[in-house]
Amino acid sequence: MQTLPHCETLLLVKQGPALHITINRPDSRNAMSLQMVAELATVFAEVESDTSIRAVVIRGSGGHFCAGGDIKDMAGARNQKAGEGEADPFYRLNRAFGQMIQQVNESSKIVIAITEGAVMGGGFGLACVSDVAIAGPTARFGVPETSLGIIPAQIAPFVVERIGLTQARRLALLGLRIGAEEACALGIVHQAATSDEELNDMLTQTLERVRQCAPNATAETKALLHRVGHESMNGLLDSAAEKFAEAVQGNEGNEGTMAFMQKRTPAWADTE
Template sequence: MNEVLVADRAGVRELAMNRPQVHNALDEALIDELIVQLEKARYDPEVRALVLTGLGQSFCAGADLGAMQRQVHASEEENLADALRLARLIRSLQFFPKPTVARVNGAAYGGGVGLVACCDIAIGVGTARFGLTEVRLGLVPAMISPYVIAAIGLRQARRLFVTGEIFDAEEARRIGLLHQVVAGEALDGAVEAALAHLAKAGPEAQGEAKRLALAMAELDEAAAERIDRDNAALIARLRVSAEGQEGLGAFLAKRAPRWMA
């Protein structure tokens, strides 16, 4: 099965995460394929804009259960390599040189929130739910943190990082994670309307405008890579810590962690 389904139409490339049976959770294969497809689209002169979505009921459920099981038994060095893989994906999307649209067809958690945050335009269905739930596992949203903070601001990020609470689409729109919330049957129309606006602009100007916005926010790809390495070291250390091991183990065993006892 292809991890990512690719479709082209009138200058638009759509990448659809194709693991609906696990709510498009991010495993190594899906992350690697998304990186490959972003690289292809980056250098394809026929691609004017990119749409990222998920198949099935969810946009992206974050970390894959199997990947989490491997993290429990992996060394700190192996966890570091795993974290850097996700960092590369998120960074590639954040600094993708063409306009990007997140077609948020359902729930997004953890890394899925990071993917939404990195897109220029984010449109979601009203039934979507979101969460940065890592602290419930004794972890932190390290790899997506710079990009989520850039999208929703420090004040909102601090609240969501420390509570791990689930929030709905209207709250996502209020804090800036989504630009627009629509009914499920209106999602495609809303995405097409956004793409129609993008099609009216000069592609070179769009690229420069995107770089300008990122530069004015002091977001630099080289600096982001350095931050990602520090954050990867942080999450690798936390995964092998006593609290991280307890949180992951409790989640996999479907029990409450000891700190809730």
């Protein structure tokens, strides 16, 4: 990514091998507008081909991660009428978000979510498709759609994948809101910080671990993990063995082996 794309709802800063995305709609607690969905999709599409970026950090401005869907967009969709042969406006609105969150889920980069304040609806979904999620002391998580008379249509499958069906049922069917400690116990987030300083320290430590791991091996491992449960085990293990053989004989495998024998850090860990 030679030049960071222009965004109106996101702040983008590249620091070393990490791209930091700050959702920047603080007046609406970073509610997810159609424009934000489109900009996130664009950024993640461009990140895929940028080998200098190994991690993407997502957080929100103004003390909140993301309060869910933008009510203004929903009101706008209500005033639209689908033309002949066109999909319903609410379908298009909802499906656009689903395509974006699937794109984030399947990104080859390590996605890190720093969650604070409101982590609701679509924001909850974003946390559930991150590879690493860290909660700040103010974080409140929820799937409130049923309490609003709607359904968590696009995030529900990712919530089930994240925490299992039984806990997803409880949260979604009751429209519950929970704190960082319970979110950590359920596996929505991996760590819960007790202060802003600790939150930033946890992020720094996570990014240092990203630096220590080979980028191509990391991407291949993530892709392999996503295949579990969707393919026959025998076929998956055959394919995994082929990928392993390629990795061992590839540049990263050779460098990692030599670095271990020479008791030095591998080249990818020295990349700034």
